[in-house]
Amino acid sequence: RGSHGVQSFEMLEDPSFWKDHNVQVIIRVRPLNSTEVSLQGNNRCVRQDSCQSITWTGHPESRFTFDLVADEYVSQEKLFKVAGVPMVDNCVSGYNSCMFAYGQTGSGKTHTMLGDIEGGTRRHSVNCGMTPRVFEYLFSKIQKEKEARREEKLQFTCKCSFLEIYNEQILDLLDPSSVNLQIREDLKKGVYVENLTEFEVTSARDVLQQLLEGAANRKVASTNMNRASSRSHSVFTCVIESKWESQGITHHRFSRLNLVDLAGSERQKSSGAEGERLKEATNINKSLSTLGLVIMNLVGISNKKALHVPYRDSKLTFLLQVYIFVELGLPWGNSKTIIIANISPSNCCAFETLSTLKFAQRAKFIRNNAIVNEEASGDVLTMRLQIQQLKKEVSRLR
Numbered sequence: 001r002g003s004h005g006v007q008s009f010e011m012l013e014d015p016s017f018w019k020d021h022n023v024q025v026i027i028r029v030r031p032l033n034s035t036e037v038s039l040q041g042n043n044r045c046v047r048q049d050s051c052q053s054i055t056w057t058g059h060p061e062s063r064f065t066f067d068l069v070a071d072e073y074v075s076q077e078k079l080f081k082v083a084g085v086p087m088v089d090n091c092v093s094g095y096n097s098c099m100f101a102y103g104q105t106g107s108g109k110t111h112t113m114l115g116d117i118e119g120g121t122r123r124h125s126v127n128c129g130m131t132p133r134v135f136e137y138l139f140s141k142i143q144k145e146k147e148a149r150r151e152e153k154l155q156f157t158c159k160c161s162f163l164e165i166y167n168e169q170i171l172d173l174l175d176p177s178s179v180n181l182q183i184r185e186d187l188k189k190g191v192y193v194e195n196l197t198e199f200e201v202t203s204a205r206d207v208l209q210q211l212l213e214g215a216a217n218r219k220v221a222s223t224n225m226n227r228a229s230s231r232s233h234s235v236f237t238c239v240i241e242s243k244w245e246s247q248g249i250t251h252h253r254f255s256r257l258n259l260v261d262l263a264g265s266e267r268q269k270s271s272g273a274e275g276e277r278l279k280e281a282t283n284i285n286k287s288l289s290t291l292g293l294v295i296m297n298l299v300g301i302s303n304k305k306a307l308h309v310p311y312r313d314s315k316l317t318f319l320l321q322v323y324i325f326v327e328l329g330l331p332w333g334n335s336k337t338i339i340i341a342n343i344s345p346s347n348c349c350a351f352e353t354l355s356t357l358k359f360a361q362r363a364k365f366i367r368n369n370a371i372v373n374e375e376a377s378g379d380v381l382t383m384r385l386q387i388q389q390l391k392k393e394v395s396r397l398r
């Protein structure tokens with residue numbers, strides 16, 4: 001059995017583990033599949049050293065350290081407990097959160113983010129992935145908080161949207177007739193997608209419904225346009241707003257939870273492509289290559305070299321700038337971000353696996369600068385009364 005350090009793995013459920021301000025990076029190694037076994041037998045390109053360290057065994061051997069290295073024996077439930085639970089806890093406390101799944105096609109991104117959702121929620125399936133588990137936990141947490149803070153009249157509103165970026169175009173997965181949506185910037189709203197469908201959700205079942213619909217639309221879109229879904233990025237977003245009263249003042253908190261299933265990170269072959277096809281081939285991974293460049297240059301910045309960070313160059317990086325960019329002043333970097341880099345352990349994938357490990361290592365240097373998004377607004381009358389009260393007290397002290 002390759003599961004090293006199971007005991008220290010338990011330790012990772014300690015919430016202080018996530019206090020680090022940098023982007024959290026997790027490597028997830030999937031089991032070998034039958035094609036790989038038939039081609040390369042059990043020959044592996046990686047060796048796990050501990051639950052935080054992994055060695056690429058090619059030439060030259062390279063060792064990498066991450067927040068967590070999850071081997072093939074780490075279940076969906078376990079991964080959720082370690083990474084999903086603290087993410088939801090943060091989000092309910094008002095922090096933006098963003099989880100990316102990175103890796104070559106077939107490495108397990110969709111298995112990690114969605115998994116088997118046909119069978120319903122986790123009570124029904126061990127393969128049910130991160131997103132459905134996150135929402136099941138989110139709504140149970142909301143319920144508990146509401147009960148515990150009934151006196152403050154605590155209320156929550158959750159709104160979801162689901163989009164896909166393909167060939168630098170944004171498609172609304174909850175309304176597939178809506179294509180080529182535009183990203184806008186607004187002082188108050190921040191960066192947003194114009195005319196994107198938003199559904200209010202009040203239960204994990206509502207979310208599952210949207211996920212299934214979106215996943216089905218994604219399939220249809222990819223068939224109609226004759227392309228592989230591995231070339232598109234999907235972004236599922238939930239905006240969580242809470243409101244409560246204390247001492248006559250109404251408090252508002254809002255946060256965003258983004259769950260991103262990235263396009264396959266493998267190098268695109270554009271051989272034989274001409275005209276439109278060639279343009280498509282170069283565009284396909286523009287978002288991904290820009291993400292790589294942005295991360296590389298951000299790391300440059302944290303080493304005090306001023307490099308151009310080309311976040312405007314692709315839809316993905318432009319849309320998610322708040323969640324990836326840091327140290328450039330607020331609101332950039334206002335997020336707790338987790339990257340799950342998925343790899344195959346087979347020798348067949350040695351070079352793509354190395355490239356993913358290197359990407360993940362660079363991403364680890366990015367610092368987050370998350371703050372609680374909160375506003376307090378009381379009705380003017382109560383505030384005036386409070387001011388009068390304070391004035392009285394001040395004059396009494398004099």
Ligand code: ADP
Pocket residue numbers: 029030031072103104105106107108109110111112230264342
């Ligand atoms: P990607 O989305 O990165 O292209 P998938 O998530 O579709 O890859 O995974 C490819 C195949 O490998 C699927 O059949 C999936 O069920 C299987 N798989 C991926 N990761 C795991 C894992 N950790 N455990 C078991 N099976 C996995």
Ligand code: MG
Pocket residue numbers: 109110111230
């Ligand atoms: Mg996939």
